[in-house]
Amino acid sequence: MKQEFKIISDFIEKNTRVLDVGCGDGTLIEFLQNNKEIDIRGIEISKENSQKCVSKGLTVIEGDAEKDLSQFPDKSFDFVILSQTLQAFLNPEIVIQELLRVGKKAIVTVPNFGFWKVRLHLLMKGTMPITKNLPDEWYNTPNLHMCTIKDFYKFCYERDIKLDKALALRDEKISTINKSNLNIKNLSAELGIFLIEK
């Protein structure tokens, strides 16, 4: 998802403080460090991945975002990134609240369960969809709370979370999501990328 990284990078302003929540092996952190002059840290739950990050000299904390974000003061980051991780949390609502407390703005990307291939898979095969973005079987997927672009849009709307930017990504092609094309994008996009603030 090179394109996703580029979009995230475009959202972030120079000389800002950034936190990557669920930073995995640090690929995005490195990408952003190489492209932007920013002060970036990460938090990662897996021991193996945190060790990979720290081994690269990155400022990453091994921890559980659902509990450990509480140690960061209010608005201590300009941007908090949550890249394709929201669906893996036990309580995504609390995580979003925390992101918006810790960060002045949050960048959230969601794999779209409303993508037509996903829908078709379930409709035609009758089994849990497996796609490029959702490669795991139902029994071993880390994804607990899959949602669609429309779900996330609605989620923000109902909580007065401001959507500064909403982009749809399909085969590396970017388009804007708005109220009038929401249903179409919800069918055609693989990934939604949102810049939100409270």
Added chain:
Amino acid sequence: MNKNINIKSLIIDKPLKLDCGQTIDNFPLAYETYGSLNKEKDNAILVFHALTGDQFLSGINPITKKEGWWSHAVGSNKAIDTEKYFVICANVISGCLGSFGPSNTNTDTNKIYGTTFPIITINDMVNAQHNLLDYFKIEKLFAVMGGSMGGMQVLQFVSNFPDKARIAIPIACTSSHSAQNIAFNELGRQSIMADNNWLNGDYANQNKNPDKGLSVARMAAHITYLSKNGLQEKFGRKLQERGDLKFSFDADFQIESYLRYQGSVFVDRFDANSYLYITRAMDYFDLSKKYNGNLSKAFEKTKTKFLVISFTSDWLYPTSENKEIVIALNAIGADVAFVEIESDKGHDSFLLDVPEFLNTLKNYINNSYSKISR
């Protein structure tokens, strides 16, 4: 014990005001170095040793004739690569390997200090070692690091000298000694003091040594360095060179024999009064005390990049206490990374060949250095 052969030592003439109120000057600070300082003087690493450690990190310790306590971590191409870095380690003051301590002779009385030696704190140890920077003309260290009491010194160093180290790696430590930590240390001290040869600390002047007390102190402490699972796996209920129980108080079990051995070799290399002084320094350690319990304030001015490391089976300085340091640093937006290494070797993990630990340490150090020198 203290033959002073092959011991490099610096005489510190600058007076050092100790936390206890006394001032010391013209005192020795013994140290050892590995690797060489580069032209830019930006590759120096100061390692702080733990309770029973010393300045001999790597290679053969000239006093004990055994491998240095961090030999597998410090050396050519090792985690702390002496081909790249200039590594310095000093014996803490109140120690017994060449630095000013209770086994030194008081020139006023011509007697060995014993317990007339002033009480030393972690802060005092660190302030004494800061003189090494002037001596080697190092403006800023690349790194300070250490495990256990070494980690406490790392925290104290960065707190005292916020612009003197680029990176800091406190390992398996705490910012404040817990009641349990103090309790174990008190057990050790009481066992030394209960030895008839301790003679209120005056044993060295009377050609005696509280071997038994010191050895029991070491045995008790040694248990706290290991994990229950680690002990069970290594020893279980295995018997020592015998087919069955002897129905006596001999060392029937391998664990008993192992602990007795650990105690007996310890007394050959360590001074009982130093043990009292150093454990006391650890007990007095509470970095946030000066700041009314707000640990973050201890690091307020720091620009140092931290890596905090803990071990899953360490119950002496558990992950939760290491994480408190991380939390305090995050609260002020300091640059802090943290990993908890999986190991069943208990607190001692930082001294042992734990590949995940050593690899993480090595890569973090090298990558941080290349970013700084870039």
